[in-house]
Amino acid sequence: MDESIRVLHVDDEPGFAELTAEFLEEADERIEVLTASRASEGLERLGEERVDCVVSDFEMPGMDGIEFLEAVREEYPALPFILFTGRGSEEVASDAISAGATDYLQKEGGTDQYTILANRVLNYADTAAAKSQRERQLDAIEAAQEGISILDEDGEFTYVNEAYADLYGYDSEKMLGMHWSALYPEDELSFAREEILSTAEEEGGWHGSSTGVRADGSTFVEDHTVSTTERGELVCTVRDVTERKERGRALAALHEAATDLEAAETEDEVYDVLLEAAEGILDFDLVAVDVVADDALVQTAWTLDLDTEGYYEETPLDEDTLATRSYHRQETIVVDDLSGHEVTPADPEYRSVLTVPMDELGTFQAVSRATGAFDEADRELTELLVGHAREALTRLERERELRQRTEALERQNDRLEEFATIVSHDLRSPLSVAEGRLELVRERYDDPHLDELSSALDRMSTLITDTLTLARQGQLVTAPDTLSIAEVASRCWGRAPTADATLDVEDATVRADADRLQQVFENLFRNAVEHGGDDVAVSVGLLDGGEGFFVADDGPGVPEAERGEVFERGYTTSEDGTGFGLAIVAEIVDAHGWDVSLAESEGGGARFEIRDVGVVGRETK
Template identity: 70%
Template structure:
């Protein structure tokens, strides 16, 4: 599967759509957002192909979000569709789910809503991709799970599957040979003849609602699809629309459970919501969540039925069970009759099972004392629920890793600060004493050795200052601000440039950085350019392609390829007066921000320093001469 995820966002407020697109793309670099301001424009975008998920507003002029959803579903019943609206209600949500919406999300204040929306998009697209792959592999099985019939050119049934016959309360043999009107009330027969069939034979297919007649005389609303074949036959698929409405209500309830999962603050809370939703919404009797720990699946949550305890408990991952199979294969396993399989349950009363992997975290499992207790709808809804749980667990894991990383950064910064304190106090104090003694000695005697001692002490002071700067600038950046690069560059240039030097800022940008340390980067790079390229050097500052960072380059003699890696090493210098810490400090500050610096050659042969991985924002242009 392609890692990129293309999202179509339809909203009649283009400003909001653009903001939402920017935040969604920031959440995950796989996401690409295309926008449309009306439903008809959205349909044109979909017709062009390549869309993995639709996010749509509800209250739009012309065609609203629900009508747009119906149009989308007519073309693609499985494309993830999220209704993302500021004007809605539970009634709208229920109607949306009944119409085939994947999810319903109300707009909120702040930017956290985009994190939630991005998580939903990733979850549904991943689920849809897996489902598409599964459908390709199990197409024959899926076809048999919905009502399917084939009629000849005389409109008589020549084949019906078990599911089709069950919808009407017959055995398949009782329908085969009959005219299609056999399973419709008289008033519906007239509608089909006058409205449905003319469109079917003209267009080649038809989809809509009809009223079916059961063997016991009762009727039901059916979701009906008809298609003609090259041989004049008709292929008919039927689903009970009442069941679909119940499915919509279950989806609405799962929407609430998804919100609870997103708010969960611990793994235990996620497991509790998962079990409660399976029991209360999906109406499963016996469920449990197993978590991978120390090479085994360990039970961490289960329903309160005491009989459940002991069925799951602890299972080594190298043991062959449906739970371990599901975990290793990362696929859902549905067993209609456990007695017909080679894996024997702990309790022989359990007859069927449904097992869904929770990514690398573990598995969700439901069992029943009835055979074939879990149908395709159960599977679909469970995978959706478990998908939400998986995202919640991933979020908690990322938060934990962030806390650990932040604590590690703080410890590292503390160690660097301790070192800087030693350099600042313990080394400077005896140096100050030596400088004072030298001054007293000058008053008592005159010797050429005194000047050499003073030069050595000045050299030591410079090295101590550079070492202190290196230690403090190397502390990892934990707080950032928006820095106008043009203003900062101009300020730095005024501090270090010679009258003959020229600064050319070819792109204006703002970046997220520690302003004081970024100032040190520019000052050191400018000093390096003047030192090696001469006082009449021209320095250019601009933005890298795709706004992935910025560069500083000069028109000097450049740096040989074999020396480019060593210039960032501490103590490396080609000047008798330099300490070799200037570019080392640049590298430390860049690394402290999580960026990267590379030394290449400018177009005119000078040195070019490229700093990438930077969060670059806005643009303009300026030139400064001195």
């Protein structure tokens, strides 16, 4: 099953569209962005490819964003649509929402806007997918529960299903042979004869609202359809509009709850909204949320009375309960009567239960002291509500992990900077004193040992410089730029001691820190010349699949047994080398979140492959 989230971004500025696509795809590996420069092109792509969410500009030639939205809604009424525009006004926002936009975002400076957009895309796409699945289930449920009956030429029932009989409060078998007029109040009979039956006979069918009367004398508004058959029979389908209106109000209230869940900033806020909706919208009295912790379901939020007999604080996952079953199976469990059930309830007074899994997070459970308290509508609405809560909790967990990772990286940067400062100040000062004293000694004495001492001091200076570079280049890359590999590589090649060496570059665009990417190429070029000679041939190209790039040469290469050691600090095959050059490359690659490895080139030399870069486009130069 394809788990990718395909986003269609329509914007008449190709540069901005490409930048937005890059940020969205970097934000989450599931996101795949399709682009279009006009609304008409966007409509064509919608007809040709699967799209999970549309992001559109407002001001575009031919058809603006609102007109595009209206065209999309005609064919794809449930497809998430986000208006992402630089023109911000209450009028545009109002028009967008009125036309059916899922959301409205204004373009701003900085990269935070892309993070917000990515989060909205993920939430709306996931919610739409879940909603689509739930709506398919609801459609099947509604069809199965729809009241259906058949009348003969005399207007008497020859067939009624259970849903039809239940709707009017009769036993289905006792309704057979009953005349249809028994289901209408006196003042509705003339309407039924002159409007419903007459229209059905003349036109083959009728659909509209009418008033039904139940066995107990109560009335209700019914959505009524009557169709004729070739044998002169009438097929009637009836729904209780009153019940459907209540369901509609519940769905609208759940939508508001979903908005509150999306805005929740803590787990406690999510639980508060979840319990409030369960009580106020679904009319559940006894509710508990169990969260997985230390191989147990721990009751974290509840409306249960803490003094209730049998109350529990946690349940081991290996214990057999309805909650653990629902969690392990990842399926909703509804029990109409717990008396005599194989699983004993926490409180013997509980008679029915509804348990919904929250993926790997835990379970949501509603219980009642009445039998059959939860019908299919309760189940579906609860799954919808719990789905929104689960998404909110998952979002908060991702945000917390991101904050923790960012804080850890910032601490790492601080430690590296502190180390670099110590090296710079505490080592260079005595080294400078030693170099000065050496010059004074040279003025008084002519001794060959002084040349060796000078070489040692020079090597110490080089080691300090490389150590500083290694520390600072390993810091987290927080503000990458969009760079051309060809331009950076060519600039670095001009600075390297290349002599008669040659360079061939296949261009691509990458997101990187300019100075540190330059350091990577300089070190790799210097390494190629030092080991391959003045006439070495070096090539820079893209890896298959566009997942990164490589720097290769036709020099002597590195034995396979030693390739895992070349990036270690201090590794060198040269008497004059410090062993920091390739270690610095590895640190810079790691700071970008990339990966580097060494292989053999086509010419038998070294081939440094840098992956997980995310290159865009290619052009041979």
